[in-house]
Amino acid sequence: MAEIDQPAALYGLMAEFTDATDLTRAATTVYADGYRQIDAFTPAPVHGLAEAMGYDDRRVQKFTFTGGLLGMIGGFGLCYWTMAIDYPLNIGGRPLNSWPAFIIPTFETTILLAALLTAGSMLVLNGLPQLYHPVFNVGAFRATASSTGFFLCIESTDPKFDLARTRALLEGLHPKAISEVDA
Amino acid sequence: MLDHAKESVPGARFLAPGHNFGSITDKISGIITGRAPFSWFIGFLIGFSILQLLLVSLTYLVFKGTGIWGVNNPVGWGFAIINFVWWIGIGHAGTLISAILLLFRQQWRTSINRAAEAMTVFAVGCAAVFPIFHTGRPWLAAYWLFPYPNTMALWPNFRSPLIWDVFAVSTYATVSIVFWYIGLIPDLATMRDRAKSPVVRRLYGLFSLGWRGSAVHWQRYETASLLLAGLSTPLVLSVHTVVSFDFAVSVIPGWHATIFPPYFVAGAVYAGFAMVLTLLIPMRAIYGLHDFITERHINNMAKVTLVTGLIVFYGYCMEAFFGWYSANEFEAYMILNRMQGPYAPYYWALIFCNGVVPQLLWSHKVRTSVLPLFAVCMAVNVGMWLERFVIVVTSLHRDYLPGSWGMYYPTVWDWSTFIGTMGLFLTLFYLFIRVLPLISIFEIRALTPAAHAKGDTHHG
Numbered sequence: 001m002a003e004i005d006q007p008a009a010l011y012g013l014m015a016e017f018t019d020a021t022d023l024t025r026a027a028t029t030v031y032a033d034g035y036r037q038i039d040a041f042t043p044a045p046v047h048g049l050a051e052a053m054g055y056d057d058r059r060v061q062k063f064t065f066t067g068g069l070l071g072m073i074g075g076f077g078l079c080y081w082t083m084a085i086d087y088p089l090n091i092g093g094r095p096l097n098s099w100p101a102f103i104i105p106t107f108e109t110t111i112l113l114a115a116l117l118t119a120g121s122m123l124v125l126n127g128l129p130q131l132y133h134p135v136f137n138v139g140a141f142r143a144t145a146s147s148t149g150f151f152l153c154i155e156s157t158d159p160k161f162d163l164a165r166t167r168a169l170l171e172g173l174h175p176k177a178i179s180e181v182d183a
Numbered sequence: 184m185l186d187h188a189k190e191s192v193p194g195a196r197f198l199a200p201g202h203n204f205g206s207i208t209d210k211i212s213g214i215i216t217g218r219a220p221f222s223w224f225i226g227f228l229i230g231f232s233i234l235q236l237l238l239v240s241l242t243y244l245v246f247k248g249t250g251i252w253g254v255n256n257p258v259g260w261g262f263a264i265i266n267f268v269w270w271i272g273i274g275h276a277g278t279l280i281s282a283i284l285l286l287f288r289q290q291w292r293t294s295i296n297r298a299a300e301a302m303t304v305f306a307v308g309c310a311a312v313f314p315i316f317h318t319g320r321p322w323l324a325a326y327w328l329f330p331y332p333n334t335m336a337l338w339p340n341f342r343s344p345l346i347w348d349v350f351a352v353s354t355y356a357t358v359s360i361v362f363w364y365i366g367l368i369p370d371l372a373t374m375r376d377r378a379k380s381p382v383v384r385r386l387y388g389l390f391s392l393g394w395r396g397s398a399v400h401w402q403r404y405e406t407a408s409l410l411l412a413g414l415s416t417p418l419v420l421s422v423h424t425v426v427s428f429d430f431a432v433s434v435i436p437g438w439h440a441t442i443f444p445p446y447f448v449a450g451a452v453y454a455g456f457a458m459v460l461t462l463l464i465p466m467r468a469i470y471g472l473h474d475f476i477t478e479r480h481i482n483n484m485a486k487v488t489l490v491t492g493l494i495v496f497y498g499y500c501m502e503a504f505f506g507w508y509s510a511n512e513f514e515a516y517m518i519l520n521r522m523q524g525p526y527a528p529y530y531w532a533l534i535f536c537n538g539v540v541p542q543l544l545w546s547h548k549v550r551t552s553v554l555p556l557f558a559v560c561m562a563v564n565v566g567m568w569l570e571r572f573v574i575v576v577t578s579l580h581r582d583y584l585p586g587s588w589g590m591y592y593p594t595v596w597d598w599s600t601f602i603g604t605m606g607l608f609l610t611l612f613y614l615f616i617r618v619l620p621l622i623s624i625f626e627i628r629a630l631t632p633a634a635h636a637k638g639d640t641h642h643g
Contacts, residue, residue, distance in 0.1 A: 019633045020635055020636045024636035025636075027398075039399060040397070040398040041395055041398070042634075043204055043373070043396055044629040044634040045401040045404070045629060045634070046398065046401070047635070048636055050399050050401065053398065055398070057402060060403050060406045078341075082338035083338070083340075087336065087337065089340075101341060104351070104421075104428075105346070105347060107417075107421060108347075108350040109350070109354070111354055111358065111417070111421075112354040112357060114410075114414050115357075115358045115361055115415075115418075118407050118410045118411055119361045119362075119407060119411065121407075122404060123392065126397075126400045126403055126404070128393055132393075136395070143376065144376075145395065146373040146377075147204060147205060147376065147377070148204040148205045
């Protein structure tokens with residue numbers, strides 16, 4: 001009920017930094033201070049940045065493996081079932097389960113499903129496609145996040161979030177600018 | 184300071200000095216947001232005109248049937264398979280650059296991988312035209328080629344190399360498109376944020392899927408990219424291996440050879456790198472991309488062309504050797520027929536284009552001066568087409584029984600379809616240059632010191 005009185009809901013506080021070094025340092029400090037609902041935004045991948053904020057997601061790998069396994073079983077199953085069970089052809093008494101010939105379609109379906117699940121799981125785990133996200137409400141973010149800007153955002157859902165105290169913490173990290181992100 | 188940066192960022196030597204995130208973004212996205220140079224319109228017009236030739240040829244083919252082509256008995260495959268293998272082979276360099284060189288941490292791939300992958304996707308598209316239309320009734324091709332439960336309770340034969348080929352090529356096309364698209368997402372976000380017109384912004388926004396460059400997203404993104412590269416690597420090697428099985432699993436002299444898979448894969452990479460150079464040399468000059476595609480890149484690509492060319496030439500020598508050493512009269516006749524028979528000019532032109540001309544690439548001067556290099560690459564493009572012509576036609580036209588020998592002459596429709604696919608390729612490539620960043624912007628950014636956190640040695 002309390003939210004109704006507020007003029008606009010706050011998604012979080014965003015600070016802009018000059019380069020990957022400053023941003024990683026800031027992310028490390030904020031994480032060490034106990035914040036967990038945090039994210040950083042960069043125009044190019046920065047190694048160690050997600051790890052500095054305690055993120056280490058290895059689910060994509062598992063989806064790749066699952067996709068490969070399903071593709072392998074499905075591909076071989078398809079060959080075996082069609083060639084040996086549903087439509088058996090006796091060619092000079094050769095075995096119906098001529099598995100060496102089935103290796104190639106099996107290999108291809110293994111790769112296919114593994115690749116599709118890799119790409120698909122990466123997008124789904126990232127919550128993409130996403131038509132709206134509050135960070136784009138910040139003008140500087142819209143203008144530079146995909147070209148030159150390095151941003152750090154602390155979300156208001158974080159239990160430690162307090163507008164004044166969080167702002168003071170970010171200011172202590174010498175950012176270029178701090179802005180409030182409307183939800 | 185500069186020295187420190189160069190040391191800590193291994194890829195920095197593949198980028199002209201003085202670039203930062205802003206200049207890289209401006210330069211590459213400027214190709215799209217700026218006005219197209221006059222030569223773009225000329226090139227597009229040429230490509231689009233040739234594309235009409237393909238449309239006319241295919242319409243007439245569907246109307247009349249494959250009898251308009253020169254295929255006959257005994258040469259039942261002709262241009263359709265020659266051009267199919269030629270185009271598929273060209274595609275391989277794109278995957279090699281985007282996947283294998285990524286796994287080997289070859290950072291010079293960064294500025295050429297996007298264009299090379301585009302080349303792969305378009306080349307596979309051009310290749311697909313031939314087998315699909317060779318069926319004569321392409322609207323039925325799906326039913327002949329893909330396994331699905333049908334009312335006649337029939338299945339494709341999984342023991343046949345042709346169905347292996349369907350699986351290999353369709354998987355290759357799908358994975359190449361997925362890999363290319365995933366690689367484009369962050370750059371599409373850049374284009375979204377730089378677009379001036381709201382319609383264009385919405386279009387790029389839609390295809391960028393709402394990418395915002397989150398560190399958590401980047402982490403999964405990079406994992407997925409590496410995994411896709413790891414999956415594409417055996418895939419690309421398998422594709423031309425399977426294409427070679429179309430030949431090697433048969434019992435035709437000149438086809439039934441164990442050397443075919445590696446020889447075909449090397450030939451594919453060789454043809455592909457020559458085509459990448461054929462495309463990039465003019466593109467680099469037109470758009471002034473010398474800062475990103477440096478002399479070092481051109482030199483490295485020329486080296487790969489030379490090495491794979493030598494493997495291919497070794498293959499030709501081995502074919503001749505096997506013809507003699509097999510002590511089999513049909514094998515021996517096959518190679519003599521290639522050298523002295525009615526198609527001998529094709530064979531010797533092939534040896535000249537693929538065996539003699541590439542030796543010029545031993546010279547550093549040739550590798551780094553664009554005009555001679557471009558000429559060598561054109562010879563390779565022609566040579567690799569001749570190779571497929573020689574393999575397909577000379578083996579089929581005179582096999583075991585002299586009574587069933589014959590000749591193969593391509594018709595005007597064979598040529599118009601082949602040339603027409605070049606129009607399709609050029610049209611797609613010119614459109615690509617105009618709407619998508621032809622160099623991966625975010626990967627080039629990652630080559631600069633600003634993208635690397637200092638004191639972060641344990642991750643490098």
